[in-house]
Amino acid sequence: MKSRKRHHHHASRADLPALTDRLRRKSRKITGARQAILEILRRHPHPMSNKEIFAALPKGDCDLATVYRSLHLLENMGMVKRFDLGDGVARFELLGEGDDGHHHHLVCTRCAAVVEIEECFTREFEEQIAARNGFKAITHKLEFFGICPRCQ
Amino acid sequence: MKSRKRHHHHASRADLPALTDRLRRKSRKITGARQAILEILRRHPHPMSNKEIFAALPKGDCDLATVYRSLHLLENMGMVKRFDLGDGVARFELLGEGDDGHHHHLVCTRCAAVVEIEECFTREFEEQIAARNGFKAITHKLEFFGICPRCQ
DNA sequence: AGCCCAATGCAAACCGTTTGCAATGAGCAG
């Protein structure tokens, strides 16, 4: 069901033209703002908030509202995945084509450093839980928190 | 380390005097608002938002801001546990004394029905992950989502 | 009974996010 990509799941490797092409194929306009946002996500191995993306943008390249709208678009297109790291802030990672992006994070509660966790232990338990409670289409969100080596 | 209470971990059984006594022991004032809030949580087996608690309050019993402040207090005292069920809304459950309240939920993405999941599969993986990344004091948040029998 | 400070009500502030509206510009036809 899931074609697990080799370890580095983030689509950092895909170049910008390949990314904009995915926009084109769904007949979305290739605007400066979208290219800039994709380029930033491409270079960032970690989940980024709207504000962070906005701040990383070539100064004044677009409005914060546009960042929000662009990420909604990219999320709906399956080009980015939204993560919730426990504070009330949405964060996003770029996804490779066909990658469902399912993985987890280990977040330092002091400095907010993030480590990606590749394995997902929970798959098999989903089925148990689904069966036992009669639920369908089960997914889960799992994030780890702790204190990183540098902050100890 | 964790004295796992028998299955029904929520402190629904403790009566109100027992709860207010925990306030007294930490020399917090036993006010009408706090009693009312505790009574509501006591009767509710599921995580409740501030608004829900406020709405369940004997009409006009206290201000919404007081509900927020009370839940902060109760959380800091370890009397309630905060859950994040994926929408941006904090929800709370009453905790028994000495109970760390660690468990998870299965949430219907259509009707928001919540089932409590007793088991925690993830404990052992925490140590692996901690060791492998040099993190200390690891915890995790895990919630399941799906479509409940009635909504299918 | 009276005092004092914790707790409360109220309204305003906050923060992340969304939205209405008019102006802009990407991609298409001609």
Add this chain to the structure above:
DNA sequence: CTGCTCATTGCAAACGGTTTGCATTGGGCT
């Protein structure tokens, strides 16, 4: 290449959950 059109954008206002400043109230002590 030029012009047209609708998706996209900027801007500012609205929104929902949560927090906070400040004057008032009222628990729990003496």
